[in-house]
Amino acid sequence: MPSRPNLASIARTAGVSVPTVSKVIHGRTGVAESTRRRVLEIIDATGYQSPTERRLRSSGPALVDLVIGDLRDTYATMVLHGILEHARNSNVDVAISSVQSDLMHLHDADEWARRMVESGRTGLIAVTSHMTVEQHAAFVARGIPMVVIDPINTPDAELPSVGSTNWAGGKAAIDHLIELGHERIAFLGGPASAECNQARMHGYLASLMAHDIRMQPDYVRHGERFHRTAGVACARQLLALPQPPTAIFAASDSLALGVLEVARERGLDVPRDLSVVGFDGLPIVEQTLPRLTSVSQPLTDIGRTALRTLLALANGSTTEAPRVELATELVVRGSTAPPHGG
């Protein structure tokens, strides 16, 4: 076999003529099903690329695909901003799609990967998407490198991912509330399946445990999304408990906005009657009344790092850790104070 496969070498291996291979590649009719299958197998095995594909990959800026769950979320926008900044510096183009996570079934993943190879795409970054082992495998099988940012499920261990120190961030938030004197602290999470959400919750549990505070199952709630409306629903439940919490740690700033809204609607003063901590550090935390204490994530850095990791993988680097975590930082603002009642 020559160093680079061409129609002739594929034809030779398959024991057919060059025109037959050409027909298979272009999906023309007039090829026996068994022949077609045999040729396709060899094409797959040799990793044949048409001249167009080859030129696409070598000439001009690389083009990476980006899938984002919901763009109207400021979180996604800030990650995107970081990705685009690094893209400009690295002379890389970014093709963006926004899809509902459930649209991307296994079949779609395979079709998607095929089309990415065809159009010479360099790799894929998925932000807050659902990503199964099979889907990941579909991309790997076609040689498309892939990086995820905060998937809404727990990804397989092989899947390269970039995020922040969610566990440490959650723990820092609760440490802060306990230092202020709180003991009745609730956790208001996002999708229970999301790994980042689980890590934040386990940071919460770890802090309680370290301070010998018993965890109350009633005080742990999960929304369907990291969204304000979910925050409203869960906060209403929490504050309607016979013994409501004196502090709520929300696993996102959007959820925390919902908490502030419910507090207002119930006439509770934040932070006098209720302390609230968010997570993300979105710009909005500086605009709320009171300004929101929040665990800040370096979102643009996460975006930048994800693209850097992807480009490294595309260049054949395999030394990258499968998971990169950037540091979070608790920023104390006006929404936390010692508990009032005691």
Next chain:
Amino acid sequence: MPSRPNLASIARTAGVSVPTVSKVIHGRTGVAESTRRRVLEIIDATGYQSPTERRLRSSGPALVDLVIGDLRDTYATMVLHGILEHARNSNVDVAISSVQSDLMHLHDADEWARRMVESGRTGLIAVTSHMTVEQHAAFVARGIPMVVIDPINTPDAELPSVGSTNWAGGKAAIDHLIELGHERIAFLGGPASAECNQARMHGYLASLMAHDIRMQPDYVRHGERFHRTAGVACARQLLALPQPPTAIFAASDSLALGVLEVARERGLDVPRDLSVVGFDGLPIVEQTLPRLTSVSQPLTDIGRTALRTLLALANGSTTEAPRVELATELVVRGSTAPPHGG
């Protein structure tokens, strides 16, 4: 000349050999400067496309370029959302870049257009960018269709653009304030050069005129950007006037957020002491205290329409109007009321 130019036809026209044309196309050395120029001219004139370029354009989904001024602005995000929605339905891919407007000089535009042709891009949508006649010409010259959304300068008449009824929206806002009994009404605008800003201001002036209210030059301010910080700066100036306005019409919701902030810092009650109207209808207007009366733009529709227009142009349609305006709607919320002092 054959129906489709190839190296042979170009060589014939230029009076050189096929290998020489090949060298010119790939920028190889060993070609006399005069020969190179002659060949390049003919390539330009005939619109020659390499087989790779041709295949790029014909196979797979079209790929359009999108340039966005500042992504962290929710305005841009919502437009983007509309574009991506229509892109998914039309099986079109979107390559996104975020650039400071001043980065795109004339030279860059030409280079950009060249690269777009090379990578088989279908067209360009520019959101809130600076776009000169020369830049537009650079894209037209290479056959790249282009659509702009709210450019921050006044675009040339030929440039296809999509926006909303800015003038009517501005007029509706002021009509509303005057109906409430206001006479001391200020206009707090964005970049004075932006056409959308000018249209909103002229709506303001038209309403004042129609109600025989004299326009006070002191009451008209322009920020450098449609941004909260500009709103803060201008609102401070307006409220420090010997006779401050009783109502402020801000030409964007972000500017209006700055006004609310200054009102709070000066202990003014909105809407009792000061009425505020914004423009855009971003989701945030439902979250402010009080909720913000605002002229709502159909931002996702604008995005959708921009892409639809671009694709129509790319398909050779020339019947499109050069300017499409979608309807705005004044949504009255809690930030406007009759003037208190009077």
Next chain:
DNA sequence: CTGAAAGCGCTTACAG
């Protein structure tokens, strides 16, 4: 359904 033959469009290596 298959492939020998002709051909297209481009590139490469090299003689002048």
Next chain:
DNA sequence: CTGAAAGCGCTTACAG
């Protein structure tokens, strides 16, 4: 600096 010649990789048209 230029181009005749050889060749590469693929496709097309058609005979069997």
